[in-house]
Every structure is written in C-alpha cells, then in structure tokens.
Amino acid sequence: AVLDENRLDELLFDLELALIESDVALEVVDAVKADVKAALLGRSFGRGADLSAIVKQALRDSVKKVFVDGDLLEIIREGKRPFVIVFVGVNGTGKTTTIAKVARLLEREGFSTVIAAADTYRAGAIEQIEKHASNLGVRLIKQGRGADSAAVAFDAIEHARARGLDVVLIDTAGRMDTNVNLMDELKKVVRVSRPDLVLFVGDALSGNAVVEQVRTFHQYTPIDGAIITKADADAKGGSAISIAATLKRPVFFLGTGQGYDDLQRFNGSWFVDQILP
C-alpha cells in the first residue's frame, strides 16, 4: 500500500500534539513534519507493516537529526589559553548559577578558572556570583555595580592571561531580545572580550519565544552553543529542540537542579526518546 498524504497526516497528528505539548516550537514541529513527509510520502509498505510505528520512528529520527554533537571539555582542552566563554540569555534563565556549575566541573577536570562578574546592572548580581565563587574556591574579578560590563570582562581576561589561567567564564546581565540598547551592549561586551564561545543559557520550561530570542541573540553575537536549565522541573524541555533546530549548534549541558553538581552532559538521542517514547 502506498502511503498517501491524508493517511500520513492522520498518523502524524497525535505525534505532532506530543511535540507541541512538550514545548517544541510550532515552526520546528512544522519543519520536522515536512522532513518526515519528504522521507515517507509516496513510499509503499508491505501489508503487515506497522505504519504508526514506522511513522513514529521516522519522526524520532527526524527530531534527533536536529542535534549537533559537541563536547565542551574537549573543545576547551584543544582551545587557546585563556579560553574565554561568555554566557548570555534572557532574564532569570539560570546563567549565573550555570556558570558556577561549569566552574565546578572545570576545576574538577583540572582547568584553572576565573569568573568575571560582568552583570554590573542587576541588584545583587555581583554579590550573588561572589558568593558562588567563594563557595567554589574560584577566583572572581569584579568592579562596582554600574561599572562597564565590557571592562570587567576585559579585566578578567587580562588577569587570566597574566597568571596563565586556563578558562575565563563571563557572566552577563539577563536581557530581553526586544531591548535594543541592552542587545547593543551585549554586542560590545562580546566584541571586547573576543570569546572562544558564546553560550546561550535557555530555560527548559520556556515555550515558543525561544526561537525568536535565539535568532535575535544570534544576530547580535554569533551563538556557539547552548545550555538548558531547570530540566528537573518536570517539563519535557522541548525548548532544547527548538533552540538546537534554530541555532544548529550543540546543546552542551542540561542543568538539573540548583546545586553545583547539577549539570549533566546533554544526550540528544535520550532526550528525544523521553518526548516520543
């Protein structure tokens, strides 16, 4: 029997719903569906074929293709010194906490690390990351609240260079992609720090807005990868798929809690199997 469009749409409907309910952005669902249709439409299957299983597997494969593999530790190992990473994203997604987790991981892997308190804007931001740095025993470079964010970043990089440290982690203020002034400021921070990686920190709980956010951030400063936080909050985390599909760069880690060890290496295949079991 030849698989026609109506039958295929029928078989895809519930799966589409599962993706949308898992917070995969609508345009990403459309793209994945188009991919499956291109692969299966007009093909003929034997009479005993389990069409719904075939379609489901095709959809799984199509979603898995969205992910680019990447090993952050390897990239850092082979990178220049000091290796500079800037963390960016909208307000409250977990950038500062994620930097603390990454610092813990790097120290454990034998990399010497310095953190730049370059969120010079938000109330309590410097104090927050200062406490993390002190808990971790990691050096922090800061200036006063209201200082030039790019200057703090530059300061930290110079410090790392002078002391032969391996990695500089730069915290930035959360900002809305709709705020042109703040997006311009971010562009300047990145231009001054000339980082090896700019990582977008996204929230596993967020929905469709991530697509536009990632696109806009990427326009202002090329994004090299992402970390998805709050994966412990019982959300399917489809935003990871939306971000990966939009960026075409690796999702390096999942944040799975508020502790320093709550960071696990992202596995796209396992992730998709959770959403489409």
Place this chain on the structure above:
Amino acid sequence: KLSDSLTGVIKKITRAPFIDEKLVKEVVRDIQRSLLVSDVNVRLVMDLSKRIEERALQQKAIAGLTKKEHVIKVVYEELISLLGEKQDYHLPTKTRVMLIGIQGSGKTTTSVKLAKFFSKKGLRPFIIAADTYRPAAYDQLLQLAEKANVKVYGEPEGKDPVKIVESGLEKAAHADAVILDTAGRHKSEEELFREMKELAQRFRPDEKLLVIDSNLGQSAGKQAAAFHKAIGLTGVVLTKLDGSAKGGGALSAVAETGTKIRFVGLGEGIDDLEIFDPERFVSRILG
C-alpha cells in the same frame, strides 16, 4: 510574524464574499496556530477551537455585524471570557501578600514593584525576605527596596524561613501591606512545597499570588495547579511581558486555579508593574 499571520486571517475573512464552513475551519486553524505560538495550552486550544467553530457557524450574527466580523468577535469573546474583565486591584486597609513561583520567574523584583504600588495607593508597605537558599537574595531585595524606599526584614545568614516570617511580622507591626518574598520552587521539589505550605500557615496571607514568567510554556497549567492544590492561590502575576513571549501559559494558570491575573510585569524597574488588562493581553496574542 504573529501579527502577519492574523492579518492574513483577517484578509481571508474580509475578502471572502460570504462565510461558509470551509472558510470558518480555515480561519480557526490559523487562529489555532496563533494561540499555540503564544504558548496557549494545547488542550485549551482544542476546546476553544471547537467552541469558536460552533458559535461562528450556528449563531446568528448580531445586527450590523457581517458574518465575518462575527467570527473575529467570537474569538475575542472566548478568550476574554476565560480571563475576566479588567479589574482594579481591590485594596483593603491592611493586607498580607505572599509571592510564590518557579525559580527565576520574577518574585523578588515583583515584591518591590508591589510595595511601590501599595505605597502609591497610600498603604505603608513592608517586605519580608524569606528566601534562605539563593546566594545574596537579601542583598538583591535590599538594593531594590532602597530605590522604592520600602523597609525590608531579612536575615542574610538565616537558614530558617519560618523564623524569618515570625520575626518579620513583629517588625512589620506598623505596616499596612506586608509582602512575603519566598525562594523559587517547582512542583517536583517536595521538600520546598512542604516549606511553602508551612510558610503560608505562619504568614496567614490574604493574597497568595503565583508569579509566572510569560515565557512559561505548556507546563504552566500543571505547575499552577500544583501550587493551587498546595496552598490555594488568589491570583497570578505575569512577568516579563516586555519580551517576545505572549504569555499564553497564563491562560491555563487561570483556568486551572479559578483565579485571575492581577498584575503584569513589563520590565526590570520598580515602576514596571501594571494592572492586568485582558483586552491588551488578548490583542497581543492574536496580533
């Protein structure tokens, strides 16, 4: 892009010489997409679509409206009916407001915005800083509160939020509006939910407001329901509506808790708080 999609829908309706079943179905499908892109819950979108379709096809259009204008009107009305009319925040002479919500949703910032709102209305505010987990949570609140000229009680090294609430209530004896800022938590963190219940018992709030990030997607309904089941919510504050997110998740939060959205956050500043306007909210979703 969202407004393009609905302009497309309007063009379809206004260019069509008369409305028929096929056109209505097409219009509904376009509206479904607008709703889903705004993070409205999938089940809610399905229910809404069925009702919109039935009303559009069966109801007689109101005199003076073309059948086409009737369809658009139906969509608006269905969404507004979920949210209720715009209502000024009912101000008592004394009140205790507890803020709860998921990590990073905007509770601490909102507590100061609310304090400023209350003081503009002639109520003397006081904030109790009961987040004992987040590093420098007290510093953050102090710095924000200083701008709003509002008193704060907190214990920078404090480990017991219940004790902080008790001491805070004593210090807040002369205040009219006492606001309790709490640590972020989500429904899978049982211990934190237990703590939240205990805080609610000690604080005895008149208002329990769930602070929701407008970026929150399809899990909004389930999370709101869990908070509601734990301590009973009296309202919702929807933050970060100054960003790209449309806040459609808030519709489920309202549906699951039988409460209303009281305020919206439109920025990081202490003045960036407004009374919720359902018509503006819906127009933004429908583009």
